[in-house]
Amino acid sequence: MIRANRRILMAIGALALALVVGWGWQSGFRFGGAEKPAAEGTQAGADGSRRRDETVSVATAQSRVQDVPVTIDAVGTVQALNTVTIRTQVDGRLLHLAFTEGQDVKKGDVLAEIDPALYKALYDQAVAKKAQDEANLANARVDLVRYEKLVAGKFLSAQQYTTQKAQVSQLEAQVRADQAAIDNAKTTLDYATIRSPIDGRVGIRLVDVGNILHPSDQSGIVVVTQLKPIYVVFTLPQQALPAVQKAQAAGVAKVRALAPDNATDLEVGDLSVVDNQIDPLTGTVKLKATFANLDLGLWPGQFVNVRLMLDTIKNATVVPSPAVQRGPNGAFVYVLDSDGKTQMKSVTTGRQDEHIVVITSGLEPGTTVVTSGFARLFDGAKVHVTHSEPQPPAAAGAAPAPVENKKAHGGRKERDAKGEGSPGR
Numbered sequence: 001m002i003r004a005n006r007r008i009l010m011a012i013g014a015l016a017l018a019l020v021v022g023w024g025w026q027s028g029f030r031f032g033g034a035e036k037p038a039a040e041g042t043q044a045g046a047d048g049s050r051r052r053d054e055t056v057s058v059a060t061a062q063s064r065v066q067d068v069p070v071t072i073d074a075v076g077t078v079q080a081l082n083t084v085t086i087r088t089q090v091d092g093r094l095l096h097l098a099f100t101e102g103q104d105v106k107k108g109d110v111l112a113e114i115d116p117a118l119y120k121a122l123y124d125q126a127v128a129k130k131a132q133d134e135a136n137l138a139n140a141r142v143d144l145v146r147y148e149k150l151v152a153g154k155f156l157s158a159q160q161y162t163t164q165k166a167q168v169s170q171l172e173a174q175v176r177a178d179q180a181a182i183d184n185a186k187t188t189l190d191y192a193t194i195r196s197p198i199d200g201r202v203g204i205r206l207v208d209v210g211n212i213l214h215p216s217d218q219s220g221i222v223v224v225t226q227l228k229p230i231y232v233v234f235t236l237p238q239q240a241l242p243a244v245q246k247a248q249a250a251g252v253a254k255v256r257a258l259a260p261d262n263a264t265d266l267e268v269g270d271l272s273v274v275d276n277q278i279d280p281l282t283g284t285v286k287l288k289a290t291f292a293n294l295d296l297g298l299w300p301g302q303f304v305n306v307r308l309m310l311d312t313i314k315n316a317t318v319v320p321s322p323a324v325q326r327g328p329n330g331a332f333v334y335v336l337d338s339d340g341k342t343q344m345k346s347v348t349t350g351r352q353d354e355h356i357v358v359i360t361s362g363l364e365p366g367t368t369v370v371t372s373g374f375a376r377l378f379d380g381a382k383v384h385v386t387h388s389e390p391q392p393p394a395a396a397g398a399a400p401a402p403v404e405n406k407k408a409h410g411g412r413k414e415r416d417a418k419g420e421g422s423p424g425r
Contacts, residue, residue: 058373059387060336063319065365068351068358070311072243076234076257076289078302080227082198085220088114088213089191094221101204105196105224112221114213116192123185130178137171144168200226225300230293232257232269234306235284244274244287247310255289257298258305262354267291267298271308318356323369324349333363334370334377336385342370344379 088094092114099111147164150156196202203223207213213221232255236244247253253271258264269291278285289306291298298304323333324347331349334342347362363369370377377383 054376055382055384056342056373056376057386058334058342058370058377058383060368060385061320061323061371061388063317063359063363063365063367063369065315066318068313068316068318068356069309070313070351071307071309072236072240073262074234074236074306074308076232076304076306078257078298078300078304079231079233080200080225080300081229081231082200082226083300084197084200084224086111086194086196086222086224087215087217087220088112088194089215090114090119090188091214092116092118092192092212094207094209094211094213097205097209097221099202099222101202101222104201105199107196107199109196110193111196111202111224112194114192114194116189119185119189119192123182123189126178126181126185130175130182133171133174133178137168137175140164140168140171194221196224198224198226199228200224227296227300228293229269229290230298230300231272232289232291232298232304232306233286234289235279235282235286236308238278238283238285241274241278241285243310244271244285244308247271247308248274252309252311254309255291256307256309257289257291258307260305262305266304267293313351313358316350317359317363317365319359319363319369320371321352321355321357322371324352324357325374334374334379335363336368336370336383340383342377342379342381342383 094112095115096113097111098109098113099105105111144161144164147156147161151158151161201224203225205222206219207221244253248271255269255271257266257269259266269289271287272290273288275286275288287308289308319333324331325333330346332344332346335345337343345362348360350358350360352358370383373383
């Protein structure tokens with residue numbers, strides 16, 4: 001009985017202690033006199049206020065007015081203006097190569113020499129044969145004059161005179177045939193000396209001195225390639241053909257060959273040929289541009305990026321590409337007001353490349369726009385400008401974008417991949 005009463009008293013004491021602790025907590029005290037933490041709702045409100053008061057570090061740039069070229073890009077292949085494989089036209093042993101591999105040559109320069117002994121003998125024989133026939137012709141003509149006088153005095157029959165006259169004509173024809181044989185032998189002899197048919201650069205020799213060459217040989221002796229000027233051949237979709245034809249008719253169809261970075265000019269040339277048919281399998285049309293290639297920046301067989309000028313947008317309002325963001329309601333930019341806060345403005349965009357965007361409506365020239373820091377940016381945010389970026393290039397694609405612009409552009413792509421940069425942020 002005593003144990004049962006003791007257990008009841010201990011239970012009552014524990015319950016009383018729990019009531020005292022609960023009352024103290026509700027009254028704002030803990031054991032030891034410590035205050036309880038602030039209410040959860042108050043803490044959440046403090047976080048929201050702190051976000052609104054936060055200053056975001058950003059970079060900025062100004063919108064400006066400039067002429068923007070309208071271009072179309074493609075990939076082209078460099079082709080030589082002329083390429084000639086030098087081959088022999090006569091049989092014989094190769095005596096001499098008169099060039100150094102990689103040498104520039106002019107039209108008519110000697111490249112190689114075939115043993116001419118046989119062809120020189122044939123030429124000399126033809127010359128001698130003509131001399132013999134000319135002597136016979138001269139004697140026949142003397143006899144013809146004498147026969148003419150004898151016929152006039154009736155000391156010779158008319159038939160003998162006619163026969164002598166025919167013999168003179170026969171010998172004259174023989175002399176002409178001899179001259180043709182001389183020309184043929186001279187031409188064959190000249191073939192033994194092989195000359196360059198074009199201005200260009202020789203490649204690596206394909207045969208060594210001492211080999212017996214034949215006109216039927218497929219490899220040839222060397223290849224001569226004309227490098228100045230030079231062609232670039234590329235294709236465009238058939239939908240671009242009307243604009244290309246319009247630009248060509250207006251004389252503005254300039255073609256820029258670009259380095260692999262797609263910004264550095266290798267050469268600027270002219271559109272020279274638009275093919276006369278569209279490939280029905282690919283729906284593309286082939287074009288050819290001509291480049292002076294004075295510094296040999298283009299090389300046959302090389303792949304290059306090609307940018308064809310089609311038109312120019314006059315007095316367009318442009319901003320750096322990183323400044324334009326995309327949201328559920330379309331494109332927008334953050335602009336800075338006089339209080340140093342951001343204001344989100346919807347804009348309509350036109351032509352865009354890796355450097356600039358053409359703003360067709362929604363933004364005035366000279367407006368300061370934000371180009372970085374979008375992950376923490378929102379409408380009405382306080383900002384601290386850490387860097388004011390240079391003005392966009394004078395013409396789209398005319399020069400590489402500043403390093404800062406490239407970094408900002410790359411950062412925007414990275415943030416887009418993570419789902420950041422929306423209007424609600």
